[in-house]
Amino acid sequence: MEIINFLQYSFIQRAFVAGVFVAVICSALGLFLVLRKMSLIGDGLSHVSFGAIALGLFFGIYPFYIAIPLVILASILILKISEKAQVYGDAAIGVVSAIGISSGIILAGLSHGFNVDLFSYLFGNILAISNIEVILSALLSIIVMAAVYFFYWDLFSATFDEEYAKTTGIKTAFINNLLTVLTAVTVVLSIRMVGVMLVSALLILPAVTALQLSRGFKTAMTIGAVASLLSVILGISFSFFLDLPTGATIVMINVVFFGLAFVYKKIA
Amino acid sequence: MPAIIEAKNISVNYGSSEALKNISFDIEKGDFVGLAGSNGAGKTTLVKALLGLLPLTTGKIELFGESEERFNDWQKIGYLPQKFSTINVLFPATVEEVITLGLLSTKKFPKRITAADRKKTKALMAELGITEQAKKMLSELSGGQQQKVLLGRALISEPEVLIFDEPSTALDPNSRDAFFKLLQTLNQEKGITIILITHDTGYIGKYANKLLYIDRELIYFGKFSEFCADHKMKSYFGEHEQHIICHQHD
Numbered sequence: 272m273e274i275i276n277f278l279q280y281s282f283i284q285r286a287f288v289a290g291v292f293v294a295v296i297c298s299a300l301g302l303f304l305v306l307r308k309m310s311l312i313g314d315g316l317s318h319v320s321f322g323a324i325a326l327g328l329f330f331g332i333y334p335f336y337i338a339i340p341l342v343i344l345a346s347i348l349i350l351k352i353s354e355k356a357q358v359y360g361d362a363a364i365g366v367v368s369a370i371g372i373s374s375g376i377i378l379a380g381l382s383h384g385f386n387v388d389l390f391s392y393l394f395g396n397i398l399a400i401s402n403i404e405v406i407l408s409a410l411l412s413i414i415v416m417a418a419v420y421f422f423y424w425d426l427f428s429a430t431f432d433e434e435y436a437k438t439t440g441i442k443t444a445f446i447n448n449l450l451t452v453l454t455a456v457t458v459v460l461s462i463r464m465v466g467v468m469l470v471s472a473l474l475i476l477p478a479v480t481a482l483q484l485s486r487g488f489k490t491a492m493t494i495g496a497v498a499s500l501l502s503v504i505l506g507i508s509f510s511f512f513l514d515l516p517t518g519a520t521i522v523m524i525n526v527v528f529f530g531l532a533f534v535y536k537k538i539a
Numbered sequence: 540m541p542a543i544i545e546a547k548n549i550s551v552n553y554g555s556s557e558a559l560k561n562i563s564f565d566i567e568k569g570d571f572v573g574l575a576g577s578n579g580a581g582k583t584t585l586v587k588a589l590l591g592l593l594p595l596t597t598g599k600i601e602l603f604g605e606s607e608e609r610f611n612d613w614q615k616i617g618y619l620p621q622k623f624s625t626i627n628v629l630f631p632a633t634v635e636e637v638i639t640l641g642l643l644s645t646k647k648f649p650k651r652i653t654a655a656d657r658k659k660t661k662a663l664m665a666e667l668g669i670t671e672q673a674k675k676m677l678s679e680l681s682g683g684q685q686q687k688v689l690l691g692r693a694l695i696s697e698p699e700v701l702i703f704d705e706p707s708t709a710l711d712p713n714s715r716d717a718f719f720k721l722l723q724t725l726n727q728e729k730g731i732t733i734i735l736i737t738h739d740t741g742y743i744g745k746y747a748n749k750l751l752y753i754d755r756e757l758i759y760f761g762k763f764s765e766f767c768a769d770h771k772m773k774s775y776f777g778e779h780e781q782h783i784i785c786h787q788h789d
Contacts, residue, residue: 306630421649428640432626435692438590439644440613486674487633 277511286397286517289405290503292412293464293473296457298499299419301474302481302491303450306430308360312349312451313471315364316458319345319371321467324392325378334392335407338459345371346455350448395466395518397507408460415453422449427488464503465518476525477502483532498528540567541604543700543732544589549598551581551588558584560756561598566749568699571726571733573743573763575784576753582736583621585753586704589734590618603699614644617693619686621704621736626677634680634688635660635673641695660695667691683714690721701725703735719746740784750784 277283304310323341327334345367352363379386400408419426428436429446437443454474461470477499478491485491506521513520542565551559559581566572576582587593589600591607600607603615620626638660643650664670667687672680677688686706693701701722707715723746725731737743740750750766752759758775759766766772767785776784 306627424640424643424646424650424652427632427636428643430627431630431632431637431640432620434592435618435620435626435640436643437592438613438616438618439641439696440611441643482629482631485631486676488631488636491631 282398285400285405286507289400289408290397292409293460294499294503295496296412296415297473298477298495300454300457301478302495303426303430305478310475311364313458313474315368316342316346316455317467317470318368320459320462322371322375325375325389328388329378329382342455342459343452346451350451392462393467395464397464397517400463404463411456411460418453469518469522472522476529480529480532483536543568543603545601547599550596551584551593552596562757564760568732569730570749571747572749572751573747574734574736574751575740580754583704586702614696615699617698617701619689619693619703619706633674637688638691638695641692644696663691663695682710700732705736
């Protein structure tokens with residue numbers, strides 16, 4: 272009875288809709304990122320989001336409108352720094368991440384007024400998601416999913432063996448840019464759910480869970496998506512009934528799935 | 540025979556270092572070319588330049604009569620890189636999926652794998668004797684089987700040219716012999732042109748009809764038989780070295 276009532280709350284319905292979309296895109300992109308050893312790009316871009324959200328709040332503009340273009344720009348900047356300045360990818364992420372977080376802190380210091388709002392983005396709260404945010408999440412997630420669907424084989428090939436992919440005519444530079452831009456959009460969308468601090472967990476954990484169990488790339492994509500979806504659905508439900516922070520609960524359920532997959536692999 | 544790969548005075552620089560200097564050659568349809576040279580001679584650089592993976596500093600490459608910059612028929616060229624030098628072996632891809640990647644050169648956006656593609660992949664796996672491994676992960680296979688999978692990936696697009704970068708490095712002698720016999724069949728029965736980087740110039744002489752020997756610049760390009768009788772090569776390599784190259788041992 273309580274469960275039926277729970278599903279009737281409009282804020283729960285909004286959380287489920289947005290959460291399901293974001294869970295699917297996080298698991299799909301996360302698999303490519305983990306296999307390319309780019310897991311920490313999620314962390315770096317979430318720090319940039321922090322600075323961008325601070326900028327939005329500072330000027331009184333809806334934060335996501337600022338965060339999406341700025342984080343996309345930052346993602347391209349990471350690629351360019353590592354390509355042109357001959358800096359390793361992780362160091363390039365570190366540079367851009369530092370710019371994001373320090374500019375956010377400076378803006379928070381200058382404003383004296385929006386610190387509470389800004390710090391709510393650090394930990395996220397999907398239960399407080401608005402209708403416009405649900406629509407935005409759904410639309411952008413559909414765009415990300417469509418891009419992954421249409422470029423699935425190019426992404427697969429370029430991730431498996433980039434040099435060989437080039438010899439089959441795949442424009443790997445374009446595919447790398449595409450993956451980074453899609454990751455930027457996904458990171459911004461995920462912040463509402465789990466916050467700046469835990470975004471990378473949403474990208475990494477379903478992928479590493481899938482990699483424990485998968486017998487093929489398509490299977491890995493499916494297992495990652497199922498693990499991610501279940502984590503979000505169970506995370507929202509448990510956090511409601513047990514009065515826990517939603518983002519952290521979603522991440523902890525992801526961790527439990529990873530642990531179970533790891534143990535299963537060891538004993539199977 | 541018309542040349543299907545023409546390199547005209549090509550040079551490749553890495554920064555200020557000259558990796559290849561003014562190299563020219565023509566490869567004809569049906570050739571089996573052994574590409575040899577000492578370590579650091581520029582063999583892999585040359586192959587990468589042919590595949591468009593490295594920009595030329597000077598010169599020009601033509602593939603099937605078209606300049607490399609404008610060439611789009613990449614399905615005509617199959618490539619088998621040095622064993623796993625660029626591949627993540629922990630990648631969760633099945634044998635069938637890896638071979639399918641070779642079909643992407645035949646596809647236009649949006650790339651989709653059809654039932655006919657899957658049938659073709661299965662037929663090729665049967666031909667290579669790896670049907671039972673179809674659902675296995677690459678990391679679960681032996682060195683010889685892994686090499687067959689990568690060969691399958693290169694062959695699935697029905698290429699006219701196959702380019703190999705030291706394919707026998709990780710193979711035991713039996714697997715190496717079987718692999719080279721397979722290449723010989725592909726060359727002689729299917730007419731596929733083969734360019735193969737090797738350190739073992741004697742061994743490749745059993746299979747290749749031409750030798751392309753480089754040491755940053757072109758030292759020799761021509762028939763194996765003529766190389767062995769070439770006095771200039773005798774003075775370059777020394778009689779003993781030339782004999783070893785021409786020995787064609789088992």
